[in-house]
Amino acid sequence: MTHALVLLLALLIGVIAGLRAFTAPAVMAWAAFLDWINLSGTWASWVGHWATVTVLTVIAVAELISDQMEQTPSRKTAVQFVTRLVTGGFAGAVLGTAWGYPWSSLGMGIIGAVLGTIGGYEARTRLVRATGGRDLPIGVLEDVVAAVGGVAVAVLVSVL
Template identity: 55%
Template sequence: MNYVLLALLFALLIGIIAGLRAMTPLAVLAWGAMLGWINLADAPHGAWSSWLGNTIAVVVLSILAVGELITDQLPKTPSRKVPAQFGARLVIGALAGAVIGTPFGHIFSAIGAGMIGAVLGTMGGAQVRGALAAKFGKDLPAALIEDAVAIIGGFVVVYLAGASLT
Protein backbone atom coordinates (compact mmCIF):
# COMPACT_ATOMS: atom_id res chain seq x y z
CA MET A 1 0.00 0.00 0.00
CA ASN A 2 1.19 3.48 -0.75
CA TYR A 3 0.96 5.25 2.61
CA VAL A 4 1.73 8.66 1.13
CA LEU A 5 -1.33 8.55 -1.11
CA LEU A 6 -3.53 7.19 1.67
CA ALA A 7 -2.36 9.90 4.07
CA LEU A 8 -3.06 12.59 1.47
CA LEU A 9 -6.47 11.15 0.60
CA PHE A 10 -7.67 10.89 4.19
CA ALA A 11 -6.21 14.30 5.08
CA LEU A 12 -7.98 15.85 2.10
CA LEU A 13 -11.26 14.21 3.10
CA ILE A 14 -11.03 15.23 6.78
CA GLY A 15 -10.16 18.73 5.56
CA ILE A 16 -13.35 18.80 3.50
CA ILE A 17 -15.24 17.93 6.68
CA ALA A 18 -13.51 20.89 8.37
CA GLY A 19 -14.80 23.12 5.59
CA LEU A 20 -18.34 21.93 6.25
CA ARG A 21 -18.24 22.07 10.06
CA ALA A 22 -15.07 23.38 11.68
CA MET A 23 -15.25 21.46 14.97
CA THR A 24 -16.44 18.12 13.60
CA PRO A 25 -13.10 16.74 12.32
CA LEU A 26 -11.36 16.96 15.67
CA ALA A 27 -14.39 15.53 17.46
CA VAL A 28 -14.65 12.52 15.14
CA LEU A 29 -10.89 11.96 15.32
CA ALA A 30 -11.14 12.01 19.12
CA TRP A 31 -14.00 9.52 19.08
CA GLY A 32 -12.14 7.33 16.57
CA ALA A 33 -9.02 7.33 18.75
CA MET A 34 -11.00 6.56 21.90
CA LEU A 35 -12.94 3.74 20.20
CA GLY A 36 -9.73 2.25 18.80
CA TRP A 37 -10.61 2.87 15.17
CA ILE A 38 -7.39 4.79 14.57
CA ASN A 39 -4.24 4.34 16.60
CA LEU A 40 -2.71 7.73 17.34
CA ALA A 41 -0.57 6.51 20.25
CA ASP A 42 1.80 4.25 18.29
CA ALA A 43 2.21 6.49 15.27
CA PRO A 44 5.57 6.42 13.45
CA HIS A 45 6.36 10.06 14.31
CA GLY A 46 5.60 9.82 18.01
CA ALA A 47 2.45 10.11 19.97
CA TRP A 48 1.97 13.89 19.78
CA SER A 49 -1.65 13.42 18.76
CA SER A 50 -2.54 10.67 21.22
CA TRP A 51 -4.17 13.25 23.55
CA LEU A 52 -7.20 13.19 21.23
CA GLY A 53 -8.15 9.74 22.50
CA ASN A 54 -8.39 11.00 26.08
CA THR A 55 -11.93 11.03 27.51
CA ILE A 56 -11.65 14.72 28.44
CA ALA A 57 -10.66 15.63 24.87
CA VAL A 58 -13.56 13.59 23.49
CA VAL A 59 -16.06 15.33 25.79
CA VAL A 60 -14.73 18.85 25.22
CA LEU A 61 -14.44 18.47 21.43
CA SER A 62 -17.90 16.86 21.25
CA ILE A 63 -19.43 19.76 23.19
CA LEU A 64 -17.72 22.24 20.87
CA ALA A 65 -18.94 20.35 17.80
CA VAL A 66 -22.54 20.23 19.07
CA GLY A 67 -22.30 23.92 19.96
CA GLU A 68 -21.25 24.67 16.41
CA LEU A 69 -24.17 22.66 15.02
CA ILE A 70 -26.53 24.76 17.15
CA THR A 71 -24.98 28.15 16.42
CA ASP A 72 -24.93 27.38 12.71
CA GLN A 73 -28.73 27.58 12.77
CA LEU A 74 -28.79 31.09 14.26
CA PRO A 75 -29.63 33.94 11.88
CA LYS A 76 -26.72 36.11 13.03
CA THR A 77 -24.06 33.46 12.48
CA PRO A 78 -21.55 34.84 9.96
CA SER A 79 -20.81 33.18 6.65
CA ARG A 80 -18.16 30.48 6.65
CA LYS A 81 -16.41 32.52 3.95
CA VAL A 82 -15.64 35.58 6.13
CA PRO A 83 -11.92 35.73 7.03
CA ALA A 84 -12.23 34.59 10.67
CA GLN A 85 -14.48 31.62 9.84
CA PHE A 86 -12.47 30.68 6.74
CA GLY A 87 -9.20 30.95 8.65
CA ALA A 88 -10.48 28.74 11.45
CA ARG A 89 -11.45 26.09 8.92
CA LEU A 90 -7.99 26.23 7.33
CA VAL A 91 -6.24 25.87 10.70
CA ILE A 92 -8.48 23.02 11.82
CA GLY A 93 -8.21 21.35 8.41
CA ALA A 94 -4.41 21.51 8.73
CA LEU A 95 -4.46 20.15 12.29
CA ALA A 96 -6.94 17.37 11.47
CA GLY A 97 -4.88 16.53 8.38
CA ALA A 98 -1.74 16.28 10.49
CA VAL A 99 -3.51 14.05 13.02
CA ILE A 100 -4.93 11.67 10.43
CA GLY A 101 -1.63 11.65 8.53
CA THR A 102 0.43 10.81 11.63
CA PRO A 103 -0.32 7.04 11.74
CA PHE A 104 0.71 6.87 8.08
CA GLY A 105 4.01 8.59 8.85
CA HIS A 106 3.23 11.65 6.72
CA ILE A 107 2.39 14.60 8.94
CA PHE A 108 3.62 17.51 6.86
CA SER A 109 2.19 16.52 3.49
CA ALA A 110 -1.10 15.76 5.27
CA ILE A 111 -1.16 19.31 6.66
CA GLY A 112 -1.26 20.70 3.13
CA ALA A 113 -3.88 18.19 2.01
CA GLY A 114 -6.02 19.04 5.04
CA MET A 115 -5.84 22.73 4.19
CA ILE A 116 -6.75 22.12 0.55
CA GLY A 117 -9.67 19.98 1.71
CA ALA A 118 -10.80 22.77 4.05
CA VAL A 119 -10.86 25.22 1.13
CA LEU A 120 -12.84 22.76 -1.00
CA GLY A 121 -15.26 22.00 1.83
CA THR A 122 -15.75 25.66 2.72
CA MET A 123 -16.40 26.89 -0.80
CA GLY A 124 -18.16 23.78 -2.11
CA GLY A 125 -20.21 23.36 1.05
CA ALA A 126 -21.43 26.95 0.86
CA GLN A 127 -22.36 26.50 -2.80
CA VAL A 128 -24.22 23.22 -2.27
CA ARG A 129 -25.98 24.46 0.86
CA GLY A 130 -27.10 27.61 -0.95
CA ALA A 131 -28.47 25.56 -3.84
CA LEU A 132 -30.29 23.18 -1.49
CA ALA A 133 -31.71 26.08 0.53
CA ALA A 134 -33.02 27.65 -2.68
CA LYS A 135 -34.57 24.34 -3.71
CA PHE A 136 -36.23 23.84 -0.30
CA GLY A 137 -37.19 27.50 -0.01
CA LYS A 138 -35.50 27.71 3.41
CA ASP A 139 -32.09 27.05 4.92
CA LEU A 140 -32.88 24.64 7.77
CA PRO A 141 -33.28 21.44 5.70
CA ALA A 142 -30.09 22.25 3.78
CA ALA A 143 -28.22 22.90 7.04
CA LEU A 144 -29.41 19.62 8.54
CA ILE A 145 -28.34 17.70 5.44
CA GLU A 146 -24.93 19.37 5.64
CA ASP A 147 -24.70 18.49 9.35
CA ALA A 148 -25.43 14.83 8.58
CA VAL A 149 -22.89 14.72 5.75
CA ALA A 150 -20.21 16.27 7.98
CA ILE A 151 -20.84 13.99 10.96
CA ILE A 152 -21.38 10.71 9.12
CA GLY A 153 -18.68 11.52 6.57
CA GLY A 154 -16.22 12.38 9.32
CA PHE A 155 -16.78 9.11 11.14
CA VAL A 156 -16.49 7.15 7.88
CA VAL A 157 -13.20 8.88 7.00
CA VAL A 158 -11.69 8.19 10.43
CA TYR A 159 -12.87 4.56 10.43
CA LEU A 160 -11.53 3.89 6.93
CA ALA A 161 -8.23 5.62 7.71
CA GLY A 162 -7.72 3.36 10.70
CA ALA A 163 -8.86 0.26 8.84
CA SER A 164 -6.44 0.92 5.98
CA LEU A 165 -3.54 0.72 8.44
CA THR A 166 -4.31 -2.81 9.61
Template identity: 50%
Template sequence: MSLLVFAFLIGVIAGLRALTAPAVVCWAAALSWLPLEGTPLHFLASPITRWIFTVLAVGELINDKLPKTPSRTAPPSFIVRIITGALSGAALGASQHMLVGGLIAGAIGAVAGTLGGHACRVRLVKATGGKDLPIALLEDAIAIIGGFLIVSHLP
Protein backbone atom coordinates in the same frame (compact mmCIF):
# COMPACT_ATOMS: atom_id res chain seq x y z
CA MET B 1 -6.81 4.99 -1.32
CA SER B 2 -3.87 7.04 -0.08
CA LEU B 3 -3.81 8.37 3.45
CA LEU B 4 -3.38 11.88 2.04
CA VAL B 5 -6.73 11.54 0.26
CA PHE B 6 -8.31 10.70 3.62
CA ALA B 7 -6.55 13.71 5.18
CA PHE B 8 -7.95 15.91 2.40
CA LEU B 9 -11.44 14.47 2.97
CA ILE B 10 -11.36 15.07 6.72
CA GLY B 11 -10.35 18.63 5.84
CA VAL B 12 -13.46 18.88 3.65
CA ILE B 13 -15.49 17.85 6.70
CA ALA B 14 -13.84 20.69 8.65
CA GLY B 15 -14.88 23.02 5.84
CA LEU B 16 -18.49 21.93 6.33
CA ARG B 17 -18.44 21.95 10.14
CA ALA B 18 -15.23 23.28 11.69
CA LEU B 19 -15.40 21.35 14.95
CA THR B 20 -16.90 18.10 13.72
CA ALA B 21 -13.64 17.01 12.06
CA PRO B 22 -11.45 17.23 15.19
CA ALA B 23 -14.24 15.70 17.32
CA VAL B 24 -14.45 12.74 14.94
CA VAL B 25 -10.65 12.39 14.95
CA CYS B 26 -10.64 12.36 18.76
CA TRP B 27 -13.29 9.63 18.80
CA ALA B 28 -11.34 7.64 16.21
CA ALA B 29 -8.25 7.83 18.42
CA ALA B 30 -10.28 6.79 21.47
CA LEU B 31 -11.74 3.82 19.58
CA SER B 32 -8.22 2.78 18.43
CA TRP B 33 -9.09 3.38 14.77
CA LEU B 34 -6.38 6.05 14.67
CA PRO B 35 -3.11 5.16 16.42
CA LEU B 36 -1.67 8.41 17.77
CA GLU B 37 0.49 7.00 20.57
CA GLY B 38 4.04 8.30 20.25
CA THR B 39 3.05 11.16 17.95
CA PRO B 40 2.94 14.88 18.78
CA LEU B 41 -0.86 14.68 18.46
CA HIS B 42 -1.41 11.91 21.03
CA PHE B 43 -3.33 14.44 23.17
CA LEU B 44 -6.25 14.05 20.75
CA ALA B 45 -6.84 10.58 22.22
CA SER B 46 -7.32 12.06 25.70
CA PRO B 47 -10.85 11.84 27.13
CA ILE B 48 -10.71 15.52 28.11
CA THR B 49 -9.79 16.61 24.58
CA ARG B 50 -12.41 14.29 23.10
CA TRP B 51 -15.21 15.68 25.24
CA ILE B 52 -14.16 19.30 24.77
CA PHE B 53 -14.25 18.90 20.98
CA THR B 54 -17.52 16.96 21.18
CA VAL B 55 -19.24 19.67 23.23
CA LEU B 56 -17.86 22.38 20.94
CA ALA B 57 -19.01 20.45 17.86
CA VAL B 58 -22.54 20.10 19.25
CA GLY B 59 -22.53 23.82 20.05
CA GLU B 60 -21.47 24.57 16.48
CA LEU B 61 -24.29 22.41 15.10
CA ILE B 62 -26.77 24.46 17.14
CA ASN B 63 -25.13 27.82 16.41
CA ASP B 64 -25.19 27.17 12.66
CA LYS B 65 -29.00 27.32 12.69
CA LEU B 66 -29.17 30.76 14.34
CA PRO B 67 -30.03 33.72 12.09
CA LYS B 68 -27.09 35.89 13.17
CA THR B 69 -24.40 33.27 12.55
CA PRO B 70 -21.82 34.71 10.15
CA SER B 71 -20.98 33.01 6.87
CA ARG B 72 -18.36 30.28 6.91
CA THR B 73 -16.47 32.33 4.31
CA ALA B 74 -16.03 35.27 6.72
CA PRO B 75 -12.31 35.49 7.57
CA PRO B 76 -12.45 34.37 11.24
CA SER B 77 -14.64 31.36 10.45
CA PHE B 78 -12.65 30.49 7.33
CA ILE B 79 -9.37 30.59 9.29
CA VAL B 80 -10.76 28.35 12.05
CA ARG B 81 -11.87 25.82 9.41
CA ILE B 82 -8.42 25.78 7.86
CA ILE B 83 -6.81 25.30 11.28
CA THR B 84 -9.14 22.47 12.33
CA GLY B 85 -8.84 20.86 8.90
CA ALA B 86 -5.05 21.03 9.15
CA LEU B 87 -5.10 19.61 12.70
CA SER B 88 -7.42 16.78 11.72
CA GLY B 89 -5.46 15.99 8.56
CA ALA B 90 -2.20 16.11 10.53
CA ALA B 91 -3.60 13.57 13.00
CA LEU B 92 -4.46 11.18 10.17
CA GLY B 93 -1.01 11.74 8.68
CA ALA B 94 0.76 11.36 12.03
CA SER B 95 -0.74 7.92 12.44
CA GLN B 96 1.45 6.80 9.51
CA HIS B 97 4.45 9.14 9.89
CA MET B 98 3.10 11.67 7.38
CA LEU B 99 2.20 14.50 9.75
CA VAL B 100 3.21 17.40 7.46
CA GLY B 101 1.60 15.86 4.38
CA GLY B 102 -1.59 15.24 6.33
CA LEU B 103 -1.54 18.78 7.68
CA ILE B 104 -1.24 20.27 4.19
CA ALA B 105 -3.87 17.94 2.70
CA GLY B 106 -6.25 18.70 5.57
CA ALA B 107 -5.81 22.46 5.14
CA ILE B 108 -6.43 22.24 1.39
CA GLY B 109 -9.47 20.05 2.02
CA ALA B 110 -10.81 22.62 4.48
CA VAL B 111 -10.58 25.36 1.86
CA ALA B 112 -12.36 23.13 -0.67
CA GLY B 113 -15.01 22.13 1.87
CA THR B 114 -15.61 25.70 2.99
CA LEU B 115 -16.01 27.13 -0.49
CA GLY B 116 -17.75 24.10 -1.98
CA GLY B 117 -20.03 23.61 1.01
CA HIS B 118 -21.04 27.27 0.93
CA ALA B 119 -21.77 27.18 -2.81
CA CYS B 120 -23.80 23.96 -2.50
CA ARG B 121 -25.78 25.22 0.46
CA VAL B 122 -26.64 28.51 -1.28
CA ARG B 123 -27.81 26.64 -4.40
CA LEU B 124 -29.81 24.08 -2.47
CA VAL B 125 -31.50 26.74 -0.34
CA LYS B 126 -32.50 28.61 -3.50
CA ALA B 127 -33.76 25.37 -5.06
CA THR B 128 -35.96 24.67 -2.01
CA GLY B 129 -37.53 28.12 -2.02
CA GLY B 130 -35.28 29.68 0.60
CA LYS B 131 -35.65 27.01 3.28
CA ASP B 132 -32.27 26.91 5.01
CA LEU B 133 -32.99 24.61 7.98
CA PRO B 134 -33.49 21.37 6.01
CA ILE B 135 -30.31 22.05 4.04
CA ALA B 136 -28.38 22.86 7.21
CA LEU B 137 -29.55 19.61 8.79
CA LEU B 138 -28.58 17.69 5.65
CA GLU B 139 -25.13 19.29 5.81
CA ASP B 140 -24.84 18.30 9.49
CA ALA B 141 -25.63 14.69 8.60
CA ILE B 142 -23.13 14.69 5.74
CA ALA B 143 -20.40 16.10 8.02
CA ILE B 144 -21.02 13.67 10.89
CA ILE B 145 -21.59 10.52 8.84
CA GLY B 146 -18.88 11.43 6.34
CA GLY B 147 -16.39 12.12 9.12
CA PHE B 148 -17.00 8.76 10.76
CA LEU B 149 -16.86 6.94 7.41
CA ILE B 150 -13.50 8.54 6.70
CA VAL B 151 -11.87 7.64 10.02
CA SER B 152 -13.36 4.15 10.11
CA HIS B 153 -11.91 3.25 6.70
CA LEU B 154 -8.34 4.52 7.03
CA PRO B 155 -5.70 2.62 5.07
Protein backbone atom coordinates in the same frame (compact mmCIF):
# COMPACT_ATOMS: atom_id res chain seq x y z
CA MET C 1 -1.41 2.38 4.45
CA THR C 2 0.11 4.06 1.40
CA HIS C 3 1.07 7.70 1.43
CA ALA C 4 -1.44 8.46 -1.34
CA LEU C 5 -4.30 6.90 0.63
CA VAL C 6 -3.35 8.77 3.80
CA LEU C 7 -3.31 12.03 1.81
CA LEU C 8 -6.70 11.27 0.29
CA LEU C 9 -8.20 10.63 3.74
CA ALA C 10 -6.54 13.80 5.08
CA LEU C 11 -8.10 15.73 2.18
CA LEU C 12 -11.51 14.25 2.99
CA ILE C 13 -11.30 15.07 6.71
CA GLY C 14 -10.35 18.60 5.64
CA VAL C 15 -13.50 18.79 3.52
CA ILE C 16 -15.47 17.83 6.63
CA ALA C 17 -13.81 20.71 8.51
CA GLY C 18 -14.88 23.01 5.68
CA LEU C 19 -18.48 21.94 6.24
CA ARG C 20 -18.38 22.00 10.04
CA ALA C 21 -15.14 23.24 11.59
CA PHE C 22 -15.10 21.17 14.76
CA THR C 23 -16.58 17.95 13.45
CA ALA C 24 -13.26 16.95 11.87
CA PRO C 25 -11.08 17.27 15.00
CA ALA C 26 -13.82 15.66 17.12
CA VAL C 27 -13.95 12.68 14.76
CA MET C 28 -10.16 12.30 14.84
CA ALA C 29 -10.23 12.51 18.65
CA TRP C 30 -12.82 9.72 18.76
CA ALA C 31 -10.76 7.65 16.31
CA ALA C 32 -7.74 8.00 18.59
CA PHE C 33 -9.78 7.33 21.74
CA LEU C 34 -11.23 4.16 20.22
CA ASP C 35 -7.74 3.07 19.06
CA TRP C 36 -8.77 3.26 15.42
CA ILE C 37 -5.57 5.23 14.87
CA ASN C 38 -2.36 4.80 16.83
CA LEU C 39 -0.98 8.07 18.11
CA SER C 40 1.09 6.60 20.97
CA GLY C 41 4.41 8.34 21.43
CA THR C 42 3.59 11.14 18.96
CA TRP C 43 2.94 14.85 19.36
CA ALA C 44 -0.77 14.06 18.91
CA SER C 45 -1.11 11.40 21.60
CA TRP C 46 -3.13 13.81 23.76
CA VAL C 47 -5.89 13.92 21.11
CA GLY C 48 -7.18 10.49 22.18
CA HIS C 49 -7.49 11.43 25.85
CA TRP C 50 -11.04 11.32 27.22
CA ALA C 51 -10.90 15.01 28.18
CA THR C 52 -9.95 16.04 24.63
CA VAL C 53 -12.67 13.85 23.17
CA THR C 54 -15.23 15.35 25.55
CA VAL C 55 -14.26 18.98 24.88
CA LEU C 56 -14.13 18.56 21.09
CA THR C 57 -17.43 16.66 21.04
CA VAL C 58 -19.19 19.38 23.07
CA ILE C 59 -17.78 22.08 20.78
CA ALA C 60 -18.78 20.12 17.66
CA VAL C 61 -22.35 19.63 18.92
CA ALA C 62 -22.58 23.31 19.89
CA GLU C 63 -21.43 24.22 16.38
CA LEU C 64 -24.10 22.01 14.82
CA ILE C 65 -26.73 23.82 16.87
CA SER C 66 -25.37 27.35 16.39
CA ASP C 67 -25.08 26.88 12.64
CA GLN C 68 -28.87 26.82 12.41
CA MET C 69 -29.19 30.29 13.97
CA GLU C 70 -29.71 33.26 11.65
CA GLN C 71 -27.09 35.40 13.40
CA THR C 72 -24.32 32.86 12.69
CA PRO C 73 -21.81 34.52 10.35
CA SER C 74 -21.02 33.10 6.93
CA ARG C 75 -18.33 30.46 6.77
CA LYS C 76 -16.60 32.71 4.24
CA THR C 77 -15.90 35.51 6.75
CA ALA C 78 -12.23 35.72 7.68
CA VAL C 79 -12.55 34.26 11.19
CA GLN C 80 -14.82 31.41 10.10
CA PHE C 81 -12.68 30.59 7.06
CA VAL C 82 -9.40 30.62 9.00
CA THR C 83 -10.94 28.47 11.74
CA ARG C 84 -11.84 25.86 9.12
CA LEU C 85 -8.32 25.97 7.68
CA VAL C 86 -6.81 25.48 11.13
CA THR C 87 -9.13 22.65 12.17
CA GLY C 88 -8.87 20.97 8.76
CA GLY C 89 -5.09 21.14 8.86
CA PHE C 90 -5.05 19.91 12.45
CA ALA C 91 -7.37 16.97 11.74
CA GLY C 92 -5.37 16.08 8.63
CA ALA C 93 -2.10 16.22 10.58
CA VAL C 94 -3.52 14.02 13.36
CA LEU C 95 -4.71 11.49 10.81
CA GLY C 96 -1.38 11.53 8.95
CA THR C 97 0.67 11.27 12.14
CA ALA C 98 -0.62 7.74 12.69
CA TRP C 99 1.25 6.71 9.51
CA GLY C 100 4.21 9.08 9.70
CA TYR C 101 2.95 11.74 7.29
CA PRO C 102 1.98 14.67 9.54
CA TRP C 103 3.18 17.55 7.35
CA SER C 104 1.84 16.46 3.99
CA SER C 105 -1.42 15.45 5.67
CA LEU C 106 -1.63 18.86 7.33
CA GLY C 107 -1.36 20.43 3.87
CA MET C 108 -4.01 18.14 2.44
CA GLY C 109 -6.30 18.87 5.39
CA ILE C 110 -5.98 22.60 4.65
CA ILE C 111 -6.68 22.07 0.95
CA GLY C 112 -9.70 19.94 1.85
CA ALA C 113 -10.93 22.66 4.22
CA VAL C 114 -10.79 25.22 1.40
CA LEU C 115 -12.73 22.86 -0.87
CA GLY C 116 -15.28 22.05 1.83
CA THR C 117 -15.76 25.67 2.86
CA ILE C 118 -16.30 27.03 -0.64
CA GLY C 119 -18.06 23.95 -2.00
CA GLY C 120 -20.29 23.66 1.06
CA TYR C 121 -21.25 27.32 0.83
CA GLU C 122 -22.09 27.03 -2.86
CA ALA C 123 -24.05 23.80 -2.41
CA ARG C 124 -26.02 25.14 0.54
CA THR C 125 -26.76 28.45 -1.18
CA ARG C 126 -28.00 26.73 -4.32
CA LEU C 127 -30.08 24.16 -2.44
CA VAL C 128 -31.68 26.87 -0.29
CA ARG C 129 -32.52 28.82 -3.43
CA ALA C 130 -33.94 25.69 -5.09
CA THR C 131 -36.18 25.00 -2.08
CA GLY C 132 -37.65 28.49 -2.02
CA GLY C 133 -35.34 29.93 0.63
CA ARG C 134 -35.81 27.25 3.28
CA ASP C 135 -32.40 27.24 4.98
CA LEU C 136 -33.10 25.09 8.05
CA PRO C 137 -33.67 21.76 6.26
CA ILE C 138 -30.61 22.34 4.08
CA GLY C 139 -28.53 23.28 7.13
CA VAL C 140 -29.62 20.11 8.91
CA LEU C 141 -28.83 18.10 5.78
CA GLU C 142 -25.35 19.63 5.73
CA ASP C 143 -24.92 18.74 9.42
CA VAL C 144 -25.81 15.13 8.62
CA VAL C 145 -23.43 15.04 5.64
CA ALA C 146 -20.60 16.43 7.79
CA ALA C 147 -21.22 14.02 10.68
CA VAL C 148 -21.72 10.93 8.52
CA GLY C 149 -18.81 11.90 6.28
CA GLY C 150 -16.52 12.41 9.27
CA VAL C 151 -17.46 9.06 10.75
CA ALA C 152 -16.97 7.44 7.34
CA VAL C 153 -13.43 8.81 7.15
CA ALA C 154 -12.72 7.53 10.67
CA VAL C 155 -14.09 4.10 9.84
CA LEU C 156 -11.99 3.97 6.66
CA VAL C 157 -8.92 4.92 8.68
CA SER C 158 -9.66 2.12 11.11
CA VAL C 159 -10.08 -0.62 8.50
CA LEU C 160 -7.43 0.30 5.94
